[in-house]
Amino acid sequence: MVSGVGMAVDLGGVKMRNPINTASGTFGFGWQLEGFYDVSTLGAITAKGTSAEPWPGNPAPRLCEVSSGIMNTIGLANPGVAGVIEKSGAYLAELERRGCRVIMQAVGHTIEEYRSAVRLIEELAPFVSGIELNISCPNIARGGKLVGGTPEDAAEVVRAVRPLVSRPLLVKMAPVRVPEIARACEGAGADALSLINTINAMSIDVRTRRSRLSKPTGGLSGPAIHPIAVRMVWEAAQAVSIPINGIGGISSGADAAEMILAGATAVTVGTQNLPDPTAAPRILGELEAWASEQGVSGINELVGAFEC
Amino acid sequence: MVSGVGMAVDLGGVKMRNPINTASGTFGFGWQLEGFYDVSTLGAITAKGTSAEPWPGNPAPRLCEVSSGIMNTIGLANPGVAGVIEKSGAYLAELERRGCRVIMQAVGHTIEEYRSAVRLIEELAPFVSGIELNISCPNIARGGKLVGGTPEDAAEVVRAVRPLVSRPLLVKMAPVRVPEIARACEGAGADALSLINTINAMSIDVRTRRSRLSKPTGGLSGPAIHPIAVRMVWEAAQAVSIPINGIGGISSGADAAEMILAGATAVTVGTQNLPDPTAAPRILGELEAWASEQGVSGINELVGAFEC
Amino acid sequence: MSPRAPAGPRGTVGLHEFIVMANEEVARDAYRLEISSSVSQGLEAGQFINVAVPGDASHILRIPLSFSRTDPANACVELFYAIVGEGTRRLSAMRAGAVSTAVGPCGKGWRLPDEPAARCLLVAGGIGLPPIFAAAEMLARAGVRFDAIVGAQTEAKLVFPLIHDLERLVADDCRVVVATDDGSSGSKGFTTTVMERLVSEHAYGCVYTCGPEIMMRGIAAIAARGRIACQASLERMMGCGFGACGGCNVPLISGGYASCCMDGPVFDAKAVAW
C-alpha cells in the first residue's frame, strides 16, 4: 500500500490483510455491499448470526433511532446454516479466494443449538477462516437470560463448542462484566474475543406508552456506545492474552485507531455501514493514514499502544 | 398548576412538589442556577457528592465531548461537608423553606468515610430532606473497584450507614448488574434508588495516544446513555418495590416521561443543565403538558405505566 | 449463480451524489424536492432512494423516499415528502445548490398488470401519492387505462401540482377522484369508501396502492373480496435500504418475513399478513 505501513494482522489465527472487519448483522452476507465497492479489499467480514435451523426473528418495528445511535430487535432472523450456504455460500467461498477472510457467526438458544450450528458450519462452509460464537443470545433454558451473561455460563458454552471447531474460534461477548467473562472465555478455549455486542436499551413512545420496537428492549449501537466499547476493549485486553476484535460505534479512522490503541488487533465496523455503505473502505484508508503519521512500520505496533 | 394534573410525588419519603430533581455534580449547590430561574420551582435538587473531609478531585482535563454526550473525571472534588455547609448551607436551608427539597449526597472511599460523611450531614445539615449515598466511588480497600459494584458490597455499605440516617436514604447506583444490586440495596434499607450514575467509558486522542481526560477512563453522561438508563430504571422498578429516581440523559419532557413510564417516581436532570441552564423548568413544563395530554389527574398514575 | 449486489433490471444499488435543484412547500408540511443525480439513471417506477440529510450527526439514518418522476436524460429526480419528524424537517431546510448523497436505486418497484387490457385502479393516501404517480406514468406509457383515487386528511394537505399532472395522464373515459377525511375538497370520507363505489362500477384488472398502512390494509381487503390483483407499496423503518441489516421486515401470509427494501417496497397485497 502507498503508506508503506504493514496492515496485515492475525486475529487469533484469522490472517487478515488489514484490520478492518464488518460486524455481524450489519453487512448481510457481504454481497449486498458489492455494488458500493470491492468487498475483498477488507480484512474480513463477519456474516449475520446463523442458527442450525431458520429463525424468523421478531415482528416489526425492528429498528428505531435514538441520539447518535440506533436500537434494534432483529431477533437474529436468519435462514439457518443450510439456507445461508445455499444462497450465499458460493459468494462467500469466492470472497475467501479473493483474499478477504470470512467469519461465520453461530447463534443458539441452548448449548445443543450452538453445537448443531457449529457442526453445520464446519460441514457446509469448510471454506471459512473462522467461526464466531455469539454468546449474547437469550438462553431459553434460563428464562431468556443471556447465554454468556455470567463467567460460568460463558465458559460453559465455549467449552461445549470448542472441540467441534477445527479453525479459529472467536467469542462475541455481551457488554457485561467484561474482564471476568473475557477471562472465562479465554480459559474455555477461545482464540480471540469480539466485543462489544449491542447494549440492552429501551425507547418508549410516550404518546402510546409502548416500546418503539416490537419488544420492550433492544440493542443500542452506533456512535453513542463508542466510548463505552473502547473502555471495554481496554479492560478485555488487560485481562487476557488472546487478541481482541474491537467493535462498537466505529465511524471514522480515529474511532478505529482508538480501539487499536486500547488493545484491539482487528476493528469491526457495524452500524456505520447502514447509512454509509462505503464506510469500511474509507475507515481503512483513514486508519492507514493515521498509522503512517504515527511513524510505525506495521499497524501491529500500535495495538495496545495507549499511554496511560 | 394550569394543567390541573397533580404533580407532587413522594420519593421514598422525600415529598416533592413535582418529579423534577437535578443530578449531583451537574447543579453545583443550587445557587449557581438562581440567575437563570427560581430554583425553588423544582421538586428537589441533589447537591454535589460530599465527603467528610475535602477532596481535591482530579487534575485537568476533567471533561471531554463525545457523540451526544460528555465524559468527566471530576473525581468528586468537593470542600467536605463542613466546607459545603459554610458556603452553601444557608442557601440550601432557605431553599427547603421555599418548598424545594434538598438532597445531600455522601461519598467515601471506605465504609468508615461514608459513615463520617453521613454523620456530618446529619449534624451540620439537619434541614435536608434526604441523604443520597453515592456507591459508585472507588473503594480504596479493594484496589479502586466500585464501592457498590457487586450486590454484596452494595448491601454492606448501605447497611453500614442506614442506622446513622434519620431521614429518607436514597442509594445512587452504578450502571452495573442493576436488578441484583437494586434488590441488595432495598434489602439493606434504602428508601429509594437513584439510577443511573455515569457509565465508565474511554476516549483517546489518537494523535498523542493519551486519554482525553487526566485519567484513562471517565464517566459518560448525556443523551447517548438515555436509552440504557431507561432500560436500567425499568429493570430496577421490576426488581424492587421502593421508588426509583430516574437519571440519565434526560434533555426533554419526553425523555423524562419515558423514565416515568419505565417506573421512575422522580426524574433527575443532569448533563443537560450544563449547556442549557433552564433545562429543568422547561422539562417540568413539558412533562406536565404530556401528563395532561395523557388525561391523568396525577403524574403518579403514569409511574410504570409502560405497556409491554 | 451466487448473488452479487442487489440489482434491479436497470442497475445495481450504489452511492450517488446529488445536488438540490429545488425544494419548496407545495401543500401543508409537504415539499417537492428536485435533485440532480446519476441515481436517476437506474430508477424504475416504485423503487426508492435513501437520502442523507447532512448537519446533525446525532441522527444517523438516511430517509427513504419514493419518487414521482425521473428524467434520466437530464439526470433529474422529482420527490415529494411530508415533514413528520426531525429528518424531514431538516431536509426541508436544504436549499437549491446543497449537496448530499443518495443510496439507490433501492428495492423492487411496480409490475405491469397481468392483463394489460383491463382498466386499473390507483389509490393514494397522503404522501403515498408520489409512487402512485410513478405507477400512473408507467401504466400510461404501457397504454394501460386507469382511474385514480387521491385521499388526504384535508384540502390543505392535497399535493395539487401532482394531482393536476395525474389528471393529464388518465384516459378520457377515466378519472381522478379526490377524497378528504373532512370533506374540504372532493368527496368526504376515506379512499376505501370511494373504492367500494368504483369497484361496483368497473371491473379492474389490478389495484396499485400507497398510503398509510391502515388504509392499504382496507384497500387490499376490498381488492381481495373482488378478486382483483393488488400491489401495495409498504413503508418500514429502514436501517440500510439494501438488504444488509434485516430491519425492514414485512410479515407474510405464508409465514416468516420478507424484506421491505429488497423484496419490496412493492408487494403483492395478498402475500402480506396485514
Next chain:
Amino acid sequence: MSPRAPAGPRGTVGLHEFIVMANEEVARDAYRLEISSSVSQGLEAGQFINVAVPGDASHILRIPLSFSRTDPANACVELFYAIVGEGTRRLSAMRAGAVSTAVGPCGKGWRLPDEPAARCLLVAGGIGLPPIFAAAEMLARAGVRFDAIVGAQTEAKLVFPLIHDLERLVADDCRVVVATDDGSSGSKGFTTTVMERLVSEHAYGCVYTCGPEIMMRGIAAIAARGRIACQASLERMMGCGFGACGGCNVPLISGGYASCCMDGPVFDAKAVAW
C-alpha cells in the same frame, strides 16, 4: 450572606438570546463575530460568554468565548474566534440574522493595576488577542499606559483589524510589537523573547496575558523573575461556565484547584501552579 447566582460587579449570569450581525473571516481560520444581545449590558473586560451553536445535536456543549469590545448602548458584542474543531467550524457557518443563545456574563475579568501610574505590558498569543484588546480598552479608559506584544505563528494568522485598533489605543510613547514564529511579519520568534527585551527597557507595573498555556507559562515566569504583577486569562474545557459542574479546574500553588469559570478566567499568574 448566603451565595446566590454568580454575579459580577454589573450583573448576574443569565441566558441571553443573540442575533448574529456579522461573521466574517479576518485572518486564516480566524473570524470576527458581532452579535446583538442583552448580554452586552453586564460584560466586564476579561469576562466571557458561553455560546450555543445550533444544528448538530451530537455536540452538546457551548463554546466559551472572550470578547474584544462591547457596545452596551447598541447591545453589541464583538468576538473573535479561531476554527479549531467542529463547534467553531459550525459557528463560522452562522450567517447574519441567525439566532442562538449565550450564557453570560461569565467569570471574573481583568483587574486594574495596583499602581495606575506605572506602564503595563499586554501579551497576546494567537486567538488570545480579543481579551487582551478588552484589557487595553479598560486600561486606556483608566488612563493607564501600556505596551503590547501580539504574537502569532505566521502573518496569515494575525488578526490585523484588531491589531490596528490596538495601535490606536496605545499612548504616544508606547507601542505594539508584532512577533511571528516564522518571521513572516514583525519580529521573528516568540512573544517571550520580545518580552525579555521590553522588560529590560521599561519598568512595568503589571503584565496582562492571554494565549496558549505554554506561552502564558513563559510570560508568567519572566514576570515573576522581574517581580512584575501578572494577570493571565486561562482556558479550560467548560461544561457549564457558571460554577455548576467542576469541570474547569485550575491547579493552584497553594494546593487544590480554583474554578476557571468562577474564580477566573483571569488569574493572578503567581497563584497558578503552571
